[in-house]
Amino acid sequence: MCALSSPASREVIAKYSKQNELSVQEVLNGWAQFLQKQEDYQPARYRFYHESFRDFLHRQHIVQAAGVNLPNISAEVADIMTEGLPGYE
Numbered sequence: 487m488c489a490l491s492s493p494a495s496r497e498v499i500a501k502y503s504k505q506n507e508l509s510v511q512e513v514l515n516g517w518a519q520f521l522q523k524q525e526d527y528q529p530a531r532y533r534f535y536h537e538s539f540r541d542f543l544h545r546q547h548i549v550q551a552a553g554v555n556l557p558n559i560s561a562e563v564a565d566i567m568t569e570g571l572p573g574y575e
Contacts, residue, residue, distance in 0.1 A: 487499065487533070487540075488540055492533075493531035494531055495530065495532070496510050496532070514532060519535075520539055521533065
């Protein structure tokens with residue numbers, strides 16, 4: 487969710503994380519206190535309740551300790567978003 491700039495549905499999160507929707511929903515349920523569920527959309531979309539939490543997750547030492555590489559994740563998201571679009575093959 488840090489790599490996406492707008493609220494995302496469970497389906498979108500599952501696609502970009504390459505996880506099944508059930509696993510994603512379990513994580514969303516566990517993170518409910520940090521998320522805002524926007525039910526105006528169908529399907530519902532999720533975003534961080536406070537943008538400062540996104541900033542917290544982007545702090546380099548925390549990200550490194552988790553073994554996550556945000557530039558790689560951002561590149562993967564871009565690849566998935568352009569997958570199948572003309573001129574991006």
